Amino acid sequence: MRRVVVPVLLVFAALSAPSLASARPPATYTWCGTGETTANRVPDLEVTSDQQVRFFYAIPSDGTDNFQATADGIVNDAAWIDQWWQAQDPSRTPRFDRYPFPGCTSPWGQLDIGFIRLPHTAAYYTTRDSPSILLDEDLAGDFPGTQKSIVYYDGPTRNDQICGETDYLSNTFGGDNGIVYLFPQSACGLTPIGSGSSAEVAAHELLHNLGAVADQAPNECPTSQSHVCDSKQDILYPFLSPDSNLDLVTLDVGHDDYYAHSGSWWDVQDSAWLEHLPQFPFSLSEQGSGRLVARSGTLKLPCDAGCTSLSLDNGATVSVLAVPAAGFAFSSWSGACSGTAPSCVLSVGAGTSATATFVKATLRVTAAVTGKGKVTSSPAGISCPGICRTAFAVPVRLTAKPSPGWKFTGWRGVCTGTRPCALSATASVRAVFARR
Numbered sequence: 001m002r003r004v005v006v007p008v009l010l011v012f013a014a015l016s017a018p019s020l021a022s023a024r025p026p027a028t029y030t031w032c033g034t035g036e037t038t039a040n041r042v043p044d045l046e047v048t049s050d051q052q053v054r055f056f057y058a059i060p061s062d063g064t065d066n067f068q069a070t071a072d073g074i075v076n077d078a079a080w081i082d083q084w085w086q087a088q089d090p091s092r093t094p095r096f097d098r099y100p101f102p103g104c105t106s107p108w109g110q111l112d113i114g115f116i117r118l119p120h121t122a123a124y125y126t127t128r129d130s131p132s133i134l135l136d137e138d139l140a141g142d143f144p145g146t147q148k149s150i151v152y153y154d155g156p157t158r159n160d161q162i163c164g165e166t167d168y169l170s171n172t173f174g175g176d177n178g179i180v181y182l183f184p185q186s187a188c189g190l191t192p193i194g195s196g197s198s199a200e201v202a203a204h205e206l207l208h209n210l211g212a213v214a215d216q217a218p219n220e221c222p223t224s225q226s227h228v229c230d231s232k233q234d235i236l237y238p239f240l241s242p243d244s245n246l247d248l249v250t251l252d253v254g255h256d257d258y259y260a261h262s263g264s265w266w267d268v269q270d271s272a273w274l275e276h277l278p279q280f281p282f283s284l285s286e287q288g289s290g291r292l293v294a295r296s297g298t299l300k301l302p303c304d305a306g307c308t309s310l311s312l313d314n315g316a317t318v319s320v321l322a323v324p325a326a327g328f329a330f331s332s333w334s335g336a337c338s339g340t341a342p343s344c345v346l347s348v349g350a351g352t353s354a355t356a357t358f359v360k361a362t363l364r365v366t367a368a369v370t371g372k373g374k375v376t377s378s379p380a381g382i383s384c385p386g387i388c389r390t391a392f393a394v395p396v397r398l399t400a401k402p403s404p405g406w407k408f409t410g411w412r413g414v415c416t417g418t419r420p421c422a423l424s425a426t427a428s429v430r431a432v433f434a435r436r
């Protein structure tokens with residue numbers, strides 16, 4: 001992470017490339033949300049990772065609230081960035097935070113947009129050339145460390161040639177370091193939001209915040225750090241052309257500087273804030289009575305009692321643990337998981353579903369240990385000390401293993417001798433270990 005102020009600047013018409021006709025977004029979306037909240041709306045629709053990009057609309061304490069009028073434009077910017085990104089790289093798109101608003105059938109209408117009324121007046125934020133450092137100070141600590149934020153600051157700016165800004169190159173951090181700003185009231189022609197260059201500026205600043213451009217990039221501009229100067233059509237060219245928009249620019253011309261390049265320096269294509277496409281539907285279900293503890297990476301999935309048609313990234317790794325209810329035992333998996341061990345690890349590379357079957361427990365096993373050693377079971381379930389009592393639907397074999405410096409002297413209870421102990425009915429056994 002480097003702290004650098006990386007604005008995209010308006011270029012005057014006389015200095016710009018010939019103006020190209022402004023394209024329209026491919027579709028016009030309407031935001032499904034209502035209300036103004038700063039907090040993340042839960043549940044999130046994106047469940048592969050909590051490293052998500054969230055949009056905000058922010059005004060100074062004395063600013064006019066145009067949130068409802070701006071929200072549709074922000075939705076169109078998000079949709080446009082998504083479509084543009086996939087056109088540039090079909091295997092990736094930013095993981096934008098979305099929320100299942102009731103009755104919302106449009107995927108982009110579900111964008112989770114936050115609202116912020118800032119603690120200071122418009123005059124305060126115009127005391128410096130750009131407001132981003134002051135905004136960073138006021139927003140510090142407000143956002144989760146996993147979140148990247150795109151903030152549309154609807155207030156006046158002192159230097160209205162600055163269209164947007166981010167204060168960090170931050171390929172591993174979100175939170176305070178993960179904030180991107182857009183300045184709709186600049187002279188950059190970003191309004192109406194969603195109709196032209198606002199999506200381009202948002203994507204430009206987001207790329208900076210995802211870690212572009214590293215100093216090793218061969219075409220980094222000599223006088224404009226973190227930008228590239230090999231082509232005016234590159235989205236990370238330092239200047240915004242009049243009437244430009246996302247469809248007229250390219251994600252790393254030549255793929256040699258910051259995206260899908262073959263160099264050893266940081267590549268934004270590897271960012272954890274990008275989805276790996278295509279996403280696939282993912283479902284878990286259960287028969288009998290129990291609970292499914294499922295995680296994608298460290299993020300818990302809403303699958304305790306089963307889940308249907310979650311969308312997970314291509315290549316996502318999901319771990320599932322089947323935990324039987326009282327009086328039940330885990331029997332087996334079917335579908336994408338198999339076997340009789342209660343834990344299962346899945347790699348998502350297609351539509352994926354698995355079913356855990358729990359059955360009425362027919363035998364309950366209680367194990368105990370004297371001395372130092374461990375008793376484990378096949379099928380898995382007992383791991384004593386730790387888990388010393390559980391129920392099984394099938395016959396069980398217990399194995400005793402002494403700790404270093406100890407030896408197993410034999411079973412007590414229904415088992416005898418030192419060989420593994422086979423049980424086909426409810427029983428209690430004790431393993432006795434003695435010092436060598």
Ligand SMILES: [Zn+2]
Nearest residue numbers: 006007008238
């Ligand atoms: Zn820039």
